[in-house]
Amino acid sequence: MSANREIEARLRETAGKLLAEKKVGLFIGYEKASLPFRTTPLFLSRAEEAERLAWNPFCTANLSVYLPRLFQAPADARAAKAAPPPPTIGVALKGCDARSVVALLQERQVRRENLVLVGIACQGLVDRRKAEKALGTHEALGAGEDGRGNIRAVVEDGTEVTLRREEVLAEACLECRSPAPSLYDFLLGTPVEAKGAARRRKDGLESQPLEARWARFQEAVSGCIRCNACRQVCPMCYCKTCLFDQTRPRWIGAGTDISDVSIYHLVRALHLAGRCIGCGACERACPMGIDVRLLERKLSAEVEKLYGYRPGEAAEAVPVLSCFAMNDPQDFLTEP
């Protein structure tokens, strides 16, 4: 049995048990989707349905995105008083997703005592866009893993096509430095060695003059259709009302004017500075294939260089932008 098959079997068993023993009232995992190279989130409340759970390289969503809203009390005070007690939730988490939970714990958006974290030692995910591109005009009818971790797809005329794993792995996975969860109650699978440290995306931006960098950034985001997918799939974007959704005042226009699009992406990057755990859910969700983490990669590298801090690594750590130390570097401060 392949490693992922084994994990899938244990995931079903674990979730089923948690639900049957009423350790959790809800279990969030993945199930098969209607199209190949994809899975869809599954909200389970009955142990008998645990067989629906799936684990494979297509489990791309970061499920921790659902957690803050499940703990959110109603805004209305009377409704909040009448609201049921916070739920107990089990959730399947890859290494990156678990880092999100850590960051959410640090920011007090989820309750640890109400969570059962089922960590999965992840071996990397398939970017469906890469897989579909590799198939060209062929249409996949089904897809799975072969014994060596490569992806096998059956296409419309019944033939099998093998896609080499490295060619279809998601960008964030190629760069992943901690594929196994650091925080968990159960750990499924054997952690594999992280290879991501060796690979950093070279965007060649930093060596360019300011004007060229600005032009590159604007070009990168110019295809944006303002669908908000990058924001909605992000576990760290949990604000009850996002500033882009405010109408009194309306801070930025809702359309695709380049100034509005630029502000959207700049603000998103800055709000995530020191908080982004690099799961890459945003870039996988973007329908337009925009490199939506272009700025975030730079900001993350800066935060790590300046403060030696990587978000999501330890729940006890104080988030870098929530604390102050006398010996924090200050040379970026300038006199007016």
Added chain:
Amino acid sequence: MNQKLISHANLDRLLARLRERWIVYAPARDKAGEVALREWPQEEPLTLEFKNFLRSPKALFLPQDQTLLEYQDGKWGEPAFEVRDTILFAVRPCDARALPVLDRVFLDGEQNDPYYARLREKTTVIALACTRTMSSCFCTSVGGGPGDAAGSDLLAVDLEAELLLKAQTGRGEELLGFAADTLAEATPGAIQAAEELIAGAEGQLAPVMTAESARRLRQDYDSPLWETAGRKCLGCGTCSFLCPTCHCFDINDELRDGAGRRVRTWDCCAFPQFTAHASGHNPRPSPKERWRQRIMHKFRYAVENFDVSFCVGCGRCIRYCPVSMDLRAALKELGV
């Protein structure tokens, strides 16, 4: 009905001929390597090797960011606007079918939308029949088909070495007449081959039941499915912004130093502020109500009001949903 043939080798000549009188949009790869409808000619050659465009052609008629008025110091006027006769070459039948659907909204005869009308009435549509399908396609279930000519002035069918061009409207006839010197007479063999190819594509499509959708959905307003779907839906606008028939918009004034513009931008029923009242009340307070609206609008209200479903079965919402929601599964579960 006039039918002509043109060899693949002659396609550039045909487009060049048409360009003498029309602006021509045709499929070519863009910078990201995606085949898109682009103004012809481009550096990248014309290609008919594509399943469908990522973006539907609706933005050509309903731009995502459209200035309606400009004003300064109490004076206002419409921005200068020139519309030239335009041909869209090789639009898929589902996207062509979406145009008469949009016409029902914007050209209802009593209150035509002038901004839409002036773009729409100058456009001639050449559809390219599908000889292969995707697993997300379901056009035949919503009244269309791989060889459906609704919304097209001319239907093209790609036979291996040549295209069969079938005029559907007076405009289509006119176009064939204008480019007659590049065209050959259709042969009975070509006409038959085209029919067989289209029938072959039809045979690949699995039916989704929508025939009685309006009547059935009337009983489903309180279905538990909305709760399930609303829990999973992340509330981004990918489905509706990529949808060829979604057309809801917002209008805002952007004012600075006494000068400004009135701008129309796409809006989306999945966004919380879409129904937010000035009082603060929101009649669709959660994703559950918003997701219900999307399905109800397409398959019930549209059918009740316009006698046509506002879905053309292109499958973009299924292919690009970040959490792989499939409205076909929802319709099935609702017993539509």
